[in-house]
Amino acid sequence: MLKNYSIRLVLWLLIQLLVEVKCQTTPFRSTQRSSHTATLIDSNLYILGGRNDETGRIGNEFFYLDVSVPFNTQNILWHNLTSINIVPAHISAASVNGGANNKTLFLYGGSSDKVMSLVYTFDTQSNSWNIPKITGDNIVRKNNLKGIINNYGKMYLFGGLFNGTTTQNDMFILDTKNLKWELGSTINAPSPRAVYGATYVSEQHILYLGGFSTASSIDGASLSLKEIYYYDMLKDLWLTRVTSGTIPTDRDSFSAVLGLNGQKVIIFGGINNINKFTPQDTLYVLDLNNFEWYIPKISGSIPSSRYWHQANVIGKYMVISFGFGYDRNIDNDILLLDISNDEEYMWTNIFDPNEVKPTPPTESPKVSPTTTPIPVIIGVSIGTCVVIISLLIGGFYLYKWHKNKTENSRAIPTPGSEGNNNFNHEAFKITTRNSVYNHG
Ligand SMILES: *[C@@H]1O[C@H](CO)[C@@H](O)[C@H](O)[C@H]1NC(C)=O
Ligand SMILES: *[C@@H]1O[C@H](CO)[C@@H](O)[C@H](O)[C@H]1NC(C)=O
Numbered sequence: 001m002l003k004n005y006s007i008r009l010v011l012w013l014l015i016q017l018l019v020e021v022k023c024q025t026t027p028f029r030s031t032q033r034s035s036h037t038a039t040l041i042d043s044n045l046y047i048l049g050g051r052n053d054e055t056g057r058i059g060n061e062f063f064y065l066d067v068s069v070p071f072n073t074q075n076i077l078w079h080n081l082t083s084i085n086i087v088p089a090h091i092s093a094a095s096v097n098g099g100a101n102n103k104t105l106f107l108y109g110g111s112s113d114k115v116m117s118l119v120y121t122f123d124t125q126s127n128s129w130n131i132p133k134i135t136g137d138n139i140v141r142k143n144n145l146k147g148i149i150n151n152y153g154k155m156y157l158f159g160g161l162f163n164g165t166t167t168q169n170d171m172f173i174l175d176t177k178n179l180k181w182e183l184g185s186t187i188n189a190p191s192p193r194a195v196y197g198a199t200y201v202s203e204q205h206i207l208y209l210g211g212f213s214t215a216s217s218i219d220g221a222s223l224s225l226k227e228i229y230y231y232d233m234l235k236d237l238w239l240t241r242v243t244s245g246t247i248p249t250d251r252d253s254f255s256a257v258l259g260l261n262g263q264k265v266i267i268f269g270g271i272n273n274i275n276k277f278t279p280q281d282t283l284y285v286l287d288l289n290n291f292e293w294y295i296p297k298i299s300g301s302i303p304s305s306r307y308w309h310q311a312n313v314i315g316k317y318m319v320i321s322f323g324f325g326y327d328r329n330i331d332n333d334i335l336l337l338d339i340s341n342d343e344e345y346m347w348t349n350i351f352d353p354n355e356v357k358p359t360p361p362t363e364s365p366k367v368s369p370t371t372t373p374i375p376v377i378i379g380v381s382i383g384t385c386v387v388i389i390s391l392l393i394g395g396f397y398l399y400k401w402h403k404n405k406t407e408n409s410r411a412i413p414t415p416g417s418e419g420n421n422n423f424n425h426e427a428f429k430i431t432t433r434n435s436v437y438n439h440g
């Protein structure tokens, strides 16, 4: 009697699990893309825009990866939201997570051959896109720039490419809570640039480095990473610092993130005028305590370099998404660099969502007196809890049931398996890079 009941309960739980997993998503095979946006909101990494470099196609796909559950980069289960997307196919926009609820994707700029609003918002609570009305300064469209959000909900948009031809060095600030544009200072700002690296380093500072300038010659050029630039969000002013150590060669279109303890900036990939980087020349760390660059010790299988990708810090990983310059038969669209141990970073295929405690900083970075380490905490969705509890209960009864029957080998539950050909990808330098990489 009790045994019957147990078996029925186990079956019921298994069916619930199956239904839940099946209903959650239809499998989505993502196409390769570059110059997209990747925005982390709660435990979802939203991917929007970009261009497929094999077909030249920029699509309007909109999809996300749930990072509250483990996954293997060889077999990623994307969730397709394309049916609710209102943003035209575009490339090279900037995005952040902001808004009054701090759960809204803000998309600025980019380029499209369709009519496109300057700003779009996607409320992840209601799963709906909007075109917000924004007051304040008159702001133009730019592309190939980074959006950085601070704790007051202000989105900082430095430089970028204007009108497809000219790199800029002005600072647009979008107050995502009050929907108002402001302008930041350009005094002592870095020289005009696009496709630079940028990362939030503290409540006070954003760090900018490298990039590409259309000014330096007819074709333009990648910029040096010897000088780095802090924008002080509280005082609206710029500071320059000169770095030393193993300074990476000039580069643009790389990614930059802040390490887990707030003391290191990690850069990956990029391109130098005509040269793609070797795997050994693609990952560098800048120590913010002494402004010294070094090549970190790494383990795991080292991927080839790429550019026009995105990087987000999620849990203990630098999560690199898509990009150009890698072979999909060799490298995955998503790369994971475990950055939890400053002594040795590790390339891995397995994402473990468990929270990580960063190693405490030894001292505060010189330029950022107010820095406090902000570990990225991944919220675990209620759905996951339900699944885990179900598994636990199910497992318990399954165990009892098996014990009562014959000895059987234990099955370990595994995480879920699973047109615009003439569009100008970049108006600068692209002809040179085209001929070198047969881009497009
Ligand atoms: C995603 O959804 C859109 C709209 O429903 C559909 O047209 C498209 O084929 C889907 N993509 C994939 C790869 O399933
Ligand atoms: C917004 O949410 C993110 C996590 O999604 C958090 O890191 C950040 O501190 C929040 N910002 C504000 C202003 O609350």
Ligand SMILES: *[C@@H]1O[C@H](CO)[C@@H](O)[C@H](O)[C@H]1NC(C)=O
Pocket (backbone or CB within 6 Å): 163, 165
């Ligand atoms: C943008 O560039 C085009 C030529 O490429 C030019 O005709 C137009 O005036 C420019 N617009 C602005 C606002 O500078």
